[in-house]
Amino acid sequence: MPAAEERLVRAVADLEEERALGLAARLLREGREPLRVVELCRRGLQEVGERYRRREYYLSALIMSGEIFRGIMTLLEEEGAFPARSAEEGEAVVLGAPLGDVHDIGKDIVAMLLRCHGYRVLDLGVNVAPRRFLDALEESGARALGMSVLITPAYESVVETVRELERSGVRSEVLVMLGGGAASRRLCEHAGADAWSNDAMDAIRFLEGMKG
Ligand code: B12
Numbered sequence: 001m002p003a004a005e006e007r008l009v010r011a012v013a014d015l016e017e018e019r020a021l022g023l024a025a026r027l028l029r030e031g032r033e034p035l036r037v038v039e040l041c042r043r044g045l046q047e048v049g050e051r052y053r054r055r056e057y058y059l060s061a062l063i064m065s066g067e068i069f070r071g072i073m074t075l076l077e078e079e080g081a082f083p084a085r086s087a088e089e090g091e092a093v094v095l096g097a098p099l100g101d102v103h104d105i106g107k108d109i110v111a112m113l114l115r116c117h118g119y120r121v122l123d124l125g126v127n128v129a130p131r132r133f134l135d136a137l138e139e140s141g142a143r144a145l146g147m148s149v150l151i152t153p154a155y156e157s158v159v160e161t162v163r164e165l166e167r168s169g170v171r172s173e174v175l176v177m178l179g180g181g182a183a184s185r186r187l188c189e190h191a192g193a194d195a196w197s198n199d200a201m202d203a204i205r206f207l208e209g210m211k212g
Contacts, residue, residue, distance in 0.1 A: 004023065004026065004027060004030075005027070005032075005036075005040055007023055008020060008023040008024060008027065008037070008040045008041070008044065009040050009041075009043045009044045009047070010044070011023055011044070012040075012041050012043075012044020012045060012047075012048070012065065012068055012069070013044045013045075013047035013048055013051070015048070015061060015064050015065060015068065017064075017067070017068050017071065020041075020044070020068050020071075020072065021068075021071055021072060021075060024037050024040075024041070024072045024075055024076075025075060027040075028075075028076070028079055028081070034076050034079070034081035034082065035200075035201065037072065037076065038072075038076070038109060038200070041068075041069050041072050042106075044065070044068075045065050045066075045069060045105075046181070048061055048062065048065040049062075049181070066105060069105050070105070073105075073108070073109070073112075077112075082112045082113060082115075082116040083116060084112075084115040084116060085115065085116060085117070085118040086118075088120070090118045090119045090120040091118075091119055091120065091142075091143070091144070091207065092119070092120045092121075092122060092140045092141065092142035092143075092144075093114055093119050093120070093121055093122070093142055093144045093145070093146060093203075093207065094122045094124065094133060094136045094137050094140065094142045094144070094145045094146070095107060095110060095111055095114075095121055095122065095123045095124065095145075095146045095147075095148070096123065096124035096125060096126065096128035096132075096133060096146075096147060096148070097125070097126040097127065097128060097147070097148045097149065097150070097154070097180075098127075098128060098130075098147050098149055098154045098157035098158050098161060099127055099128060099129050099130070099154065099157035099160075100127065100151065100153050100154040100156075100157055101126060101127065101148075101149055101150055101151050101153075101154035101157075101180075102126045102127055103126070103148070103150035103151070103180065103181075104125065104126050104148070106148050106150070106179065106180050106181070106200065107123070107126075107146075107148035107180070108123075109200045110146060110148065110179060110200045110203050111123050113200050113201065113203065113204060114203060114204065114207075117204050119204075119207065122136055122140055122142060124136055129157075130157060130160045130161040130163075130164040131164060133145060133147075133161050133164070133165075134161075134164050134165060134168055134170070137165070137170065137174060138168075138170070142174075143173055143174055143175060143210070144174065144175040144176075144177070144206075144207055144210065145161075145165075145174055145175070145176050145177070146177050146178075146179065146203055147161065147176075147177075147178050147179075147180075147193075148178075148179050148180040148183075149178060149179075149180045149182045149183050149187070150180045150181045150182050151182055152182055154182070155182070155187060155190075155191075158178065158187065158191050158193070159190065159191045159192075161191075162176060162191045162192050162193060166192075175194050175195070175206065175207070175210045176191075176192075176193040176194050176195075177193065177194060177195045177196065177197070177202075177203060177206050178191070178193050178195070178196040178197075179196065179197050179198060179199075179200070179202070179203065180198070181198065183196045183197070183198065184196065194206070
């Protein structure tokens with residue numbers, strides 16, 4: 001990894017906000033892909049998570065790291081990195097974090113990318129109960145659902161959401177995709193979802209696959 005990229009990962013991991021923002025701005029100016037900058041920040045946050053797990057950081061560090069990422073997202077928006085396309089005619093996608101999970105940074109990145117690719121995103125936010133996901137799918141006629149799951153206690157709610165779709169008889173009409181740090185092949189299989197990934201761009205690939 002080039003030194004400038006490594007410095008950004010480290011600045012995020014060390015919670016050096018000003019430095020991280022400055023480095024991100026510089027990388028963009030030098031022509032780095034916005035998604036590359038997102039990925040470097042994600043790695044920085046992953047390291048924050050590791051340090052938290054090892055008890056080298058406290059909860060305040062998680063909060064701070066989230067704010068740093070938000071700052072970088074604002075910067076990317078100001079630079080017009082992910083312009084939203086008009087989506088009135090676009091395919092609808094329901095998005096949210098399952099009940100029990102309040103992490104929304106990754107979900108917001110997915111939402112932004114989808115809008116940038118012309119999808120109509122119904123973002124239900126965080127802590128979304130299974131029934132609310134179902135209601136949104138039925139009301140909007142969306143044929144895709146994306147859940148962003150970062151913590152293991154939210155697994156149950158993911159499983160329950162897929163069951164709710166089954167019970168209502170709409171499961172086979174809806175592409176269910178999982179993402180976020182706690183998404184895995186195991187969870188995908190266990191819940192009976194269709195696809196999972198830790199890469200935001202895959203949301204678009206999954207949706208394109210659905211059309212084909
Ligand atoms: C920032 C942060 C917070 C912030 C969140 C701020 C916010 N607005 O989101 C705050 C402070 C609120 C927080 C709270 C907590 N957190 Co926290 N947090 C993190 C941290 C450091 C970063 C998460 C993040 O935003 N990453 C960056 C984004 C960009 O990555 P991402 O979500 O994976 O998204 C990418 C892809 O996965 C993909 N993607 C995301 N969604 C989707 C969806 C689809 C469909 C697709 C295809 C792709 C996709 O796109 C993104 C870009 O590529 C992680 C560490 C980690 N390793 O993840 C811990 C972490 C997730 N938190 C953790 C914990 C324990 C907590 C708390 C319980 C702490 C506490 N004691 O209160 C609470 C839980 C609150 C709750 N009920 O949800 C643990 C979870 C452990 C577990 N497995 O259960 C982690 C892993 C830290 C750790 N190592 O212990 N946290």
